[in-house]
Each structure stands twice: as structure tokens, then as C-alpha cells.
Amino acid sequence: MGLGKLIVFSAPSGSGKTSIVHYLLDQLDLEMEFSVSAASRKKRGTEQDGVDYYFISKETFKKHIENNDFAEWEEVYKDNFYGTLKKEIKRIREQGKNVVFDIDVVGGINIKKLYPDDTLAIFVKPPSVAELEKRLRNRKTDSEEKIQERLAKATEELSYQDQFDVILVNDELSIAQQKAYDLIKQFISNSDILKNTK
Ligand code: 5GP
Numbered sequence: 001m002g003l004g005k006l007i008v009f010s011a012p013s014g015s016g017k018t019s020i021v022h023y024l025l026d027q028l029d030l031e032m033e034f035s036v037s038a039a040s041r042k043k044r045g046t047e048q049d050g051v052d053y054y055f056i057s058k059e060t061f062k063k064h065i066e067n068n069d070f071a072e073w074e075e076v077y078k079d080n081f082y083g084t085l086k087k088e089i090k091r092i093r094e095q096g097k098n099v100v101f102d103i104d105v106v107g108g109i110n111i112k113k114l115y116p117d118d119t120l121a122i123f124v125k126p127p128s129v130a131e132l133e134k135r136l137r138n139r140k141t142d143s144e145e146k147i148q149e150r151l152a153k154a155t156e157e158l159s160y161q162d163q164f165d166v167i168l169v170n171d172e173l174s175i176a177q178q179k180a181y182d183l184i185k186q187f188i189s190n191s192d193i194l195k196n197t198k
Contacts, residue, residue: 004098010108011124012154016170023177040081072110120187123164
């Protein structure tokens with residue numbers, strides 16, 4: 001049994017990335033397991049430690065940085081640190097399973113740089129910034145200020161899209177889910193397809 005592959009999903013917030021990742025985790029033939037990140041923020045709502053994140057203090061997070069325990073880490077929001085522990089990737093791959101990441105754009109590029117041949121990096125893109133704005137408004141979870149903040153961040157994140165192996169436009173969710181499934185299926189059976197995508 002070989003080591004599993006790495007599948008990265010990164011996207012501006014509101015692109016529908018999480019719905020795609022959940023769909024894929026339900027497709028058992030893909031043999032994927034979610035990479036649980038470490039985070040220094042507080043647990044929200046129904047989130048569970050060890051399932052959604054490994055919730056740790058900022059001090060513990062800094063110790064992990066000093067010990068070089070992270071494959072990548074970032075201060076995604078002010079004073080809120082997020083990172084992928086090397087040991088989490090190892091744990092999943094050693095079972096022969098494929099690792100799926102739901103991480104921000106810069107983190108996604110860093111994973112690709114660390115494991116270039118074994119990673120399929122997918123950038124999930126909204127059809128347009130106007131559509132993204134519509135989705136963020138429809139969610140009715142954010143204030144006007146937050147929406148503007150997310151839109152500005154999204155514009156910056158879109159500038160990184162060319163560093164990904166694949167850009168997946170999420171216009172119609174079920175179609176994007178199917179496309180993601182096909183891409184992964186092909187990649188896990190033959191990662192050489194990457195050589196033909198660019
Ligand atoms: P939230 O606090 O809403 O769960 O996540 C905030 C952001 O952090 C999201 O964009 C998410 O993709 C990103 N994120 C979660 N885990 C990691 C990680 O391990 N590394 C990086 N670079 N970003 C992460």
C-alpha cells in the first residue's frame with residue numbers, strides 16, 4: 001500500500017469550497033480523510049475539538065512553531081493562528097488514505113510547494129466578484145463592513161489562482177462537485193496527469 005495523495009482546496013470565502021469538500025468526503029471510493037488543522041481561536045457553536053480543529057492556546061501554537069511541527073501555518077486573522085501539523089498529514093497518509101485540506105490560499109500554495117508531485121491543488125472560484133458579493137449578502141451573517149472586508153480579501157486571493165494546478169469555477173454547485181470528483185479520481189489513479197494540465 002502506497003502513501004496517500006494530498007488534495008488541497010483553497011478559495012475566497014463564499015466560493016462554496018466547504019460544500020464541495022463535504023460532498024467529496026462522502027464519496028467513500030475516494031478514500032479521503034480531512035486534515036484537521038490546529039487553531040488558536042475559540043471554539044464556535046457545535047464545533048468539536050479534534051474534529052473541526054485541534055483547538056490550542058496561542059502559547060502552545062508558538063511552541064509548535066519553535067519545534068518546527070507545522071507543514072505550514074499562518075496568522076489568517078489578527079491574533080488567530082491556523083496551521084497544518086506535519087504529524088496530521090503523516091497519520092492520514094500512512095493509512096494509505098488521501099488527505100483533503102480546506103485551508104486559505106497562501107497555505108494551499110505552501111502545501112503544494114512542500115509536496116509538489118503528490119499534491120493536487122484546486123482553487124475554487126466564484127463565477128464573478130459580483131456573484132460572490134450576492135452570495136455573501138444572501139448568507140445574511142455578515143455586517144456591511146465585514147462584507148466589504150471579505151470582498152477586498154477575495155480580490156487579493158483571486159490574484160493567486162494561477163499558482164494552483166486547477167481552477168474550478170463554482171457556478172452550479174452540483175456540477176462543480178462532480179468535476180472535483182472526476183479530477184481527484186483521475187489524480188489518485190495517476191498523478192502524472194498534472195504534467196498535462198499546464
Ligand atoms: P475559520 O476560523 O472560519 O474556521 O477559518 C478561517 C480561515 O482559516 C479559512 O479561510 C480557513 O480555510 C483557514 N484555515 C483553516 N485551517 C488552516 C490551516 O491549517 N492553514 C491555513 N493556512 N489556513 C487555514
